[in-house]
Amino acid sequence: MKRREIEEDNYDDVLADEGTDDEAQNDAEGNDADEDMVEAVIVTKPSNYNVTVGRTVRLECKVSPDESVVVQWSINNIGHYIVMSKPFDYKIDMTGDKLSVPANSTDLLITDVKSSDGGAYKCELMQNGRPSIVHNLAVLESPRISKFSANDNGQVIEGSDLLLTCEVSGSPPPKIVFSKGAENGNVRLTEKDGEFSLNTVEIKNVKREHSGKYYCYAFNGVGTHQAEVEVVVKGKPHVHVHRTVVNSAINMEAVLQCAVHDEPDAHIRWYKDGQLISSASRQYVVSTSGQHSNLTVTPAVDEDFGTFTCEAENEQGKHNRSIELVQRPVVENLEAEGTKLSWTVHSHQPLQEIEIQIRELTGAGEWYAIQVPVPKERQHEYNLSYALDIDNGKYEATVKVKNDKSWSEHSNTIVVDIEVEPQLIQHASVYRASAHSFVSSSLTILTALIYVFVRIVIESIGHLVKSCLGGGVMAIHESYKHCGLWTSVVLTILLGMFVSYCMLILAQSAQKIYGRVQVPAMSYPDLAEAALETGPFTSLRKYSKCFRYAVDFTICVDLFGSCCVYQIMISRTIKQLVEGTNEISSEGTPPLRVYVACLVIPCVLICMITTLKYLAPFSIVADVFIVTCAGATIYYAVKTATISPVDFPVFKTVPGLFEFMGVCVFSMEGVGVTLAIENSMAEPKKIPIVLVGGMSIVVSIVLTVGFFGYWGFGEKSKSPVTLNFPLEPFPIALKVLMAFMIYVTFALNFWVPFDLVWFYIKQRYDASKYWLWERVYRAIFVIIITIIAVIFPAVTKFIGLLGSFCLSNMGFIYPAFIELCLDWNDPGLGIMRWRLWKFVVILIFGTILCIVGTYSNAKELISEVF
Incomplete structure (x- = not known):
């Protein structure tokens, strides 16, 4: 079989030259070429091919009869790949060894498939009417995230907008999921968190809690890919104090604590009644480690008590919180459970009186006081409780305590809902109610547990x-x-x-x-x-x-x-x-x-x-x-x-x-x-x-x-x-x-x-x-x-x-x-x-x-x- 290289894409000229030679031969033999010519047809049906990157694919184009036929392959209507003729083969290969036609075949073989090879491949017979078929080749490629970034290199100012951009490629086009790292796993970002476009998400008015790692996860059924970016939200510091009032006594050491949530790092200072406390002061000891700062105070006289302020400042601004160092008692965490009230008292001085103040919830009545026995044992922290013996109804209550210095401030006010059955009714129904409640509740819980198990x-x-x-x-x-x-x-x-x-x-x-x-x-x-x-x-x-x-x-x-x-x-x-x-x-x-x-x-x-x-x-x-x-x-x-x-x-x-x-x-x-x-x-x-x-x-x-x-x-x-x-x-x-x-x-x-x-x-x-x-x-x-x-x-x-x-x-x-x-x-x-x-x-x-x-x-x- 002979092979002839063609330098140009003018396939009609090739056919014309071939036809002239054939006609001359047929005339010399006394034959009519037109009468003997049989029109070829393509027997292969158009198909959709899916192939993964790097694989080899064979596009079929079976012709019948396959004698003396010229086939042209083209992609996206650009005819430059291959022309074949039988019994003489003519081939043009513009892309090296990547595209070829197997021996004795009119199929197209594509090796080492790339993403760019996808498209419509047309097989066309170079004869009257030019019959043809078109195969669609879809190239499948695993997602690949080329770039996942945040604006300002991830250093975002608090109150501004955060834009995350995930540039991804793959075929079919990958789907993208954005998520943010959390202690118990990543949390997917939704429309409540920001505005989404094709490959970006914009979070408006970012706050400090938006700092952390963000992830872009791409998937398309062929594979997956993930990338991450670190985001730091810079803002003015936020000072937090565990207790706003601290009790102490003369010659009794007190430690005032504050914690600073900041980015970038903040400078921490302490003030007493508005006056800056020098780090060289002997009366006060300041110790700062990272985001935590302690001020140690040992009052010698009454004037050493007062208001102490922890202030933090960075390039974005400053923030402060105050702590009162007092000799009066401090009452905290008043709670109610049925008729029982419980609370905590801090006092280095001996307690003298404890008083519960209570009134009906309507607010129209007057407050009346209930005296609570004072603990005999002296402590610095007291966890106290008291059972109210009052009529059914809804009340509001608060507590205050006195030591040898003064009365405390009132505690937080809570609502107390008293619902107690009369004593005779309680005794009459206790066995019936208890038995029914126990059996009913036990059976219900047991049945539920068995079902769930x-x-x-x-x-x-x-x-x-x-x-x-x-x-x-x-x-x-x-x-x-x-x-x-x-x-x-x-x-x-x-x-x-x-x-x-x-x-x-x-x-x-x-x-x-x-x-x-x-x-x-x-x-x-x-x-x-x-x-x-x-x-x-x-x-x-x-x-x-x-x-x-x-x-x-x-x-x-x-x-x-x-x-x-x-x-x-x-x-x-x-x-x-x-x-x-x-x-x-x-x-x-x-x-x-x-x-x-x-x-x-x-x-x-x-x-x-x-x-x-x-x-x-x-x-x-x-x-x-x-x-x-x-x-x-x-x-x-x-x-x-x-x-x-x-x-x-x-x-x-x-x-x-x-x-x-x-x-x-x-x-x-x-x-x-x-x-x-x-x-x-x-x-x-x-x-x-x-x-x-x-x-x-x-x-x-x-x-x-x-x-x-x-x-x-x-x-x-x-x-x-x-x-x-x-x-x-x-x-x-x-x-x-x-x-x-x-x-x-x-x-x-x-x-x-x-x-x-x-x-x-x-x-x-x-x-x-x-x-x-x-x-x-x-x-x-x-x-x-x-x-x-x-x-x-x-x-x-x-x-x-x-x-x-x-x-x-x-x-x-x-x-x-x-x-x-x-x-x-x-x-x-x-x-x-x-x-x-x-x-x-x-x-x-x-x-x-x-x-x-x-x-x-x-x-x-x-x-x-x-």
């Missing part, structure tokens, strides 16, 4: 147990056989506690990030990406997407691997029932691998169900069946056991230990559903109760099947545990039901990872063809799963491998790293950096389990094949 906690515990229990439980007893009975029992409890704790820190980390980025819920991959993106390690933020993909990959390997395990369990059960013997092996006629291979068609068919709601009810039935199997295991184990549990070996081998740990973690790991359960709870703060209750049930079931399964069936234990049951009517029914339940669970487990993978795959195809390609890929993935199960039919080794590799990462290492990212700055690493050391311990354990456990189980798995 059942509705919020029990329901969530049920979801957790349902999600954690799976096929691994049916094989745990065989891993006990490889590790040793009593070592396995202890490790089951310890690993259960460890798994539960890591699930808890994942849920708590999610609750922290919700407040910071102001989103109501996140998936596990979302949380991983957001934690690294908003974390303290700025050099790692660019890898936040990689962290997300790592979590996605681990989840997919774990759940697709579980599907392999389920196929092997079903096959082993069917093989035993067909052969009619309790002995089961991978060999025989036909071998186990044939049974596994025969499952490919049933598994493909059930995986064609693309709606989860049709499969979810079977999950509950499957878990009820697992509990039934646990009970049956106890029954047949006790019936079959020939030796005491104490005669079993405590520990066997190190490879057996790591196989057990992998299977055990796999059997009770629920980290993948932790966030889903936490998001669905009405009160997410109760997630610790749910985890404790749910995981206690899960660990108990795992421990029951493992202990009794190994004790009863000993060294001949087989997986699943139902294979050890006798071939009698009831056990056979259990085995058949177990195979069916695992078959349905296969589809449930397959749905989650495939939905995750399909999100990335479908971007390569037109939306109108999703229904077809989704089913094609479902079949492909089931076939791949079956092939892996055929190659490696050793069920416990396979489970141990999945538990060691997948669960060590997604169950231990990932949650610990996410928590470290979120806690690094707030609340910090703690005393002696204990949070960092906790992460190191979890990391070491997870890494050892991942490396040693994966190697040990993989080695055993491969050795059984070869």
Whole structure:
């Protein structure tokens, strides 16, 4: 095939030249070219393509017939890309290697897609009528905040306006959320806080409380990005004093305190009766530390008492508050509770009189005094109370106190509402009212508590147990056989506690990030990406997407691997029932691998169900069946056991230990559903109760099947545990039901990872063809799963491998790293950096389990094949 480079975009001239040559040839041969010419048509339909930045996309333009046809590709009606002719190819490539046409094709291939590559791509036939199609290419790009800033570099004067600007790019155009940092998480800014435009928010008349960190959070369904800016509101200082009147005595030291809320820093001065107190004064001692200042006064004579003023001044202005240093008593905090009044008195001098003044609330009556007994013990601070014995009604009351110097000022005035039943009525009804009130109130409260507990906690515990229990439980007893009975029992409890704790820190980390980025819920991959993106390690933020993909990959390997395990369990059960013997092996006629291979068609068919709601009810039935199997295991184990549990070996081998740990973690790991359960709870703060209750049930079931399964069936234990049951009517029914339940669970487990993978795959195809390609890929993935199960039919080794590799990462290492990212700055690493050391311990354990456990189980798995 010949190639000819064309220097200009005049495609009509090319066609004309070609046509002249053809006509001359046809005339010489005596043929009429016009009569033999067949008009070509484009058979491809116009489509909308969505592609992520950096990917490669192929725009189709199939032509029929494709002989001697010239095709022109153009973007946005600018024809400069490619011209192709057959049998002679003519090509123009104005953009280097980025745009190309694959061999023997009229499609357009665009590599390393950029944002600028989006637009309308036109494929046009250079013939009469110029038939054409137009593909629309939309380039998807994660949000990227190029600049997030505040006016005046974040140094804003109190009373002025604050303008926050967030410049963001991405496709589709990202949505922007502004928020402000607070003690218990970020608070989203709303229209009540300021005026919003496309990418700005303006807060009018800012005050001191507007100081702090502001966040811009951008998201568009492709990814997320966050930036922050520090805002400092500068204004005149504000002086605060805890007490405006302080009691003291001659030669009695008094400390007057004031606090200054300021930005920028203010200069603090003290005055006495309007006269500046010198810092060199011996009579007064001024001590200032940061925003707090104390004035220590030791009065020697009556004239040393008076009004002291704390004044603060900065470049924006000044402010002051006064404190009276007096010898008279000071009465504070008068309160009423029924007929009881309570108040506080400060006096260094002995008290002489205490008087309550009271009158009817109408204000028309006169005040009358009630004398209160004076405390016998002398103190500097008195917490006093008095029960009023007056008629029913509403009153206003105040208190004043006298010491050996003078009367105090009146306290604050309060309203007292007296409602006391007459004494005889009280005695007559006390038992009836008390009994009725107690029973009624108790029943109401108890009913409400039970309802709330059942509705919020029990329901969530049920979801957790349902999600954690799976096929691994049916094989745990065989891993006990490889590790040793009593070592396995202890490790089951310890690993259960460890798994539960890591699930808890994942849920708590999610609750922290919700407040910071102001989103109501996140998936596990979302949380991983957001934690690294908003974390303290700025050099790692660019890898936040990689962290997300790592979590996605681990989840997919774990759940697709579980599907392999389920196929092997079903096959082993069917093989035993067909052969009619309790002995089961991978060999025989036909071998186990044939049974596994025969499952490919049933598994493909059930995986064609693309709606989860049709499969979810079977999950509950499957878990009820697992509990039934646990009970049956106890029954047949006790019936079959020939030796005491104490005669079993405590520990066997190190490879057996790591196989057990992998299977055990796999059997009770629920980290993948932790966030889903936490998001669905009405009160997410109760997630610790749910985890404790749910995981206690899960660990108990795992421990029951493992202990009794190994004790009863000993060294001949087989997986699943139902294979050890006798071939009698009831056990056979259990085995058949177990195979069916695992078959349905296969589809449930397959749905989650495939939905995750399909999100990335479908971007390569037109939306109108999703229904077809989704089913094609479902079949492909089931076939791949079956092939892996055929190659490696050793069920416990396979489970141990999945538990060691997948669960060590997604169950231990990932949650610990996410928590470290979120806690690094707030609340910090703690005393002696204990949070960092906790992460190191979890990391070491997870890494050892991942490396040693994966190697040990993989080695055993491969050795059984070869």
